[in-house]
Amino acid sequence: MKRNTLDLNALRLLQTVVDTGSFTAAAQRSQRSVSAVSREVGAFERALGQRLFYRHTRAVSLTEAGRLYLDAVRPLVEQIDSATETLFSDDAEPAGVLSVNAPVAFGQRQLPALLGSFQAHYRDVRVDLRLSDRFEDPVRLAHDVTFRVGQPANSTLIARPLAPMRYIVAGAPGYLAEHPAPQAPRDLLKHACLRYQGDYGRQQWYWRAHAESAYTPLTVDGPLYSDDAVSLREAALAGSGLVLFPSWLIDRELAAGTLVPLLEDWQWEVTPQQRLIYMLYAERELAPPKTRAFVNHVLEQIGDPPLWDRWRSATR
Amino acid sequence: MKRNTLDLNALRLLQTVVDTGSFTAAAQRSQRSVSAVSREVGAFERALGQRLFYRHTRAVSLTEAGRLYLDAVRPLVEQIDSATETLFSDDAEPAGVLSVNAPVAFGQRQLPALLGSFQAHYRDVRVDLRLSDRFEDPVRLAHDVTFRVGQPANSTLIARPLAPMRYIVAGAPGYLAEHPAPQAPRDLLKHACLRYQGDYGRQQWYWRAHAESAYTPLTVDGPLYSDDAVSLREAALAGSGLVLFPSWLIDRELAAGTLVPLLEDWQWEVTPQQRLIYMLYAERELAPPKTRAFVNHVLEQIGDPPLWDRWRSATR
DNA sequence: GAGTGTGTTGCGTTTCATGCAATAAACAAT
DNA sequence: ATTGTTTATTGCATGAAACGCAACACACTC
Numbered sequence: 001m002k003r004n005t006l007d008l009n010a011l012r013l014l015q016t017v018v019d020t021g022s023f024t025a026a027a028q029r030s031q032r033s034v035s036a037v038s039r040e041v042g043a044f045e046r047a048l049g050q051r052l053f054y055r056h057t058r059a060v061s062l063t064e065a066g067r068l069y070l071d072a073v074r075p076l077v078e079q080i081d082s083a084t085e086t087l088f089s090d091d092a093e094p095a096g097v098l099s100v101n102a103p104v105a106f107g108q109r110q111l112p113a114l115l116g117s118f119q120a121h122y123r124d125v126r127v128d129l130r131l132s133d134r135f136e137d138p139v140r141l142a143h144d145v146t147f148r149v150g151q152p153a154n155s156t157l158i159a160r161p162l163a164p165m166r167y168i169v170a171g172a173p174g175y176l177a178e179h180p181a182p183q184a185p186r187d188l189l190k191h192a193c194l195r196y197q198g199d200y201g202r203q204q205w206y207w208r209a210h211a212e213s214a215y216t217p218l219t220v221d222g223p224l225y226s227d228d229a230v231s232l233r234e235a236a237l238a239g240s241g242l243v244l245f246p247s248w249l250i251d252r253e254l255a256a257g258t259l260v261p262l263l264e265d266w267q268w269e270v271t272p273q274q275r276l277i278y279m280l281y282a283e284r285e286l287a288p289p290k291t292r293a294f295v296n297h298v299l300e301q302i303g304d305p306p307l308w309d310r311w312r313s314a315t316r
Numbered sequence: 317m318k319r320n321t322l323d324l325n326a327l328r329l330l331q332t333v334v335d336t337g338s339f340t341a342a343a344q345r346s347q348r349s350v351s352a353v354s355r356e357v358g359a360f361e362r363a364l365g366q367r368l369f370y371r372h373t374r375a376v377s378l379t380e381a382g383r384l385y386l387d388a389v390r391p392l393v394e395q396i397d398s399a400t401e402t403l404f405s406d407d408a409e410p411a412g413v414l415s416v417n418a419p420v421a422f423g424q425r426q427l428p429a430l431l432g433s434f435q436a437h438y439r440d441v442r443v444d445l446r447l448s449d450r451f452e453d454p455v456r457l458a459h460d461v462t463f464r465v466g467q468p469a470n471s472t473l474i475a476r477p478l479a480p481m482r483y484i485v486a487g488a489p490g491y492l493a494e495h496p497a498p499q500a501p502r503d504l505l506k507h508a509c510l511r512y513q514g515d516y517g518r519q520q521w522y523w524r525a526h527a528e529s530a531y532t533p534l535t536v537d538g539p540l541y542s543d544d545a546v547s548l549r550e551a552a553l554a555g556s557g558l559v560l561f562p563s564w565l566i567d568r569e570l571a572a573g574t575l576v577p578l579l580e581d582w583q584w585e586v587t588p589q590q591r592l593i594y595m596l597y598a599e600r601e602l603a604p605p606k607t608r609a610f611v612n613h614v615l616e617q618i619g620d621p622p623l624w625d626r627w628r629s630a631t632r
Numbered sequence: 633g634a635g636t637g638t639g640t641t642g643c644g645t646t647t648c649a650t651g652c653a654a655t656a657a658a659c660a661a662t
Numbered sequence: 663a664t665t666g667t668t669t670a671t672t673g674c675a676t677g678a679a680a681c682g683c684a685a686c687a688c689a690c691t692c
Contacts, residue, residue: 022638023638024638038638038640055640056638056639057637057639059637059639060639
């Protein structure tokens, strides 16, 4: 059985010998020595058990078997090369299905616009958007790109920081018409505060006066808490109370004035430390074009400051 | 341009990984180490600029690009292997055109029967028979097999001795009815002796009494000489005189009695030394099946003593 | 007869592939 | 929660193989 030991790479060299008519010219074209060409052709012939070339003075010519064989394999090697070029050319247009995973609220609010502008550029890419608040291993679940808040534990993933989480206290104008706006963090104790309650328990609010100080916990209360951030936002819009939300969750409401930012002289958090939003993907150097293109698109579109923090300039 | 640097041999390994589902199993099947498999797959991916396999704990799986690519190239590699097997299998049936060259008279008299029995065995071989009395370089003129008398000068050719040249003095019964049969070599001086005249001048006859003695020249004469051995044979059959011919040229006439052997107690030659008939071909180990089969057939059919020296047993 | 171009092959050097072993990751078993 | 197991990665020392130089052979050209 010859098939497993045959040096397929030699097929290119053999074709070069056929095209040039001599080992010497083939060696020049392949940037190798004549002796290397002579040896590799000879080794291939011995593996087959037959000559492919007659050796003449001043050139070689194909034997009958050589002509039949190389005529048969030439198009096959060309088709392999063509498939390689088509699928892996450096300037290949991104195509195929891009699988994107993100937390539910973030995904709903931010990704449709990002994906829309991405797909306007890359029409051959379809997107499979999977939203889940639980962390899902992108390798295990075959996600190309995953968005996550906080430092990911899996060090094999490439973690690209996108933006800091920036929390804002906000309330609807209707609510504020009936309750004086809080002037200091402690004033929130007298307000109805709507809180998110998830896997890590009920949301704890933290504030600090400036970037260098530590966060101080503030235990607020209110008539409603939920594990659904969107419902809490709707309740706030309806005047049920104040919320402490990441800016990317209420950027449109802030821009439209349907929610008003409060206590902006302070910095707010729901954890003792500030966190970043990350974009995670498996490969830095060997990513498919669709992934690479999307990663670049996201970085470009979000920018610094991030696009969801530009709602104030949107109102002017 | 990836095409010239791509390691085509890796394609087999990649397919084995696909088939087995892991580097470990692929390594076992390929009788290599896991680290060698890991390295070769990784090198191929770096050459392409993309991953072909996701690495999971306990196995690997194909990426989308990997699946598309390996699905595309798998049949191509299989076709290359198939072409290799079809054309170069060790037990491949000889096929194609066999080019045979021989001296004219020998070719006319001996080769048709040899080729007939050969082609009865190998029906897919066609023969291109080229007869010429001048030596022709088999490599230059693309002959697969050449027959020649005397030691060939070209040492690159494989020279297979077939049989010694055995010369016989012969005359037709009609001639002998009118001229007493010679009883000793010197009696030939009184006979009409028909001689061949070719590129090397008029034929000189030599005799010796037994195998260990030197040949003695005998300058005979006769009414006819020619560069066409067949015409001389016809003249002898018509009773024009005696001839000194190699046994392979007149074996049928000797068997039929239309020519009668004379002076058989002596050994005859047309050169000072005895010569052999050789079969020449270019390759010992890398010959195509048709050539190898024909060479074996000829050796088997001619045998020892050669088939053209068995005319005496054919008459009984 | 001398010169030239091509192919072959011995041989010393260089390059590369190899497998071992250590390590990492994640799943399974306890 | 800890330990064990399986698979994959990678540093490194070693050995295999490929390399090109140079000498040689052959046959054609001048």
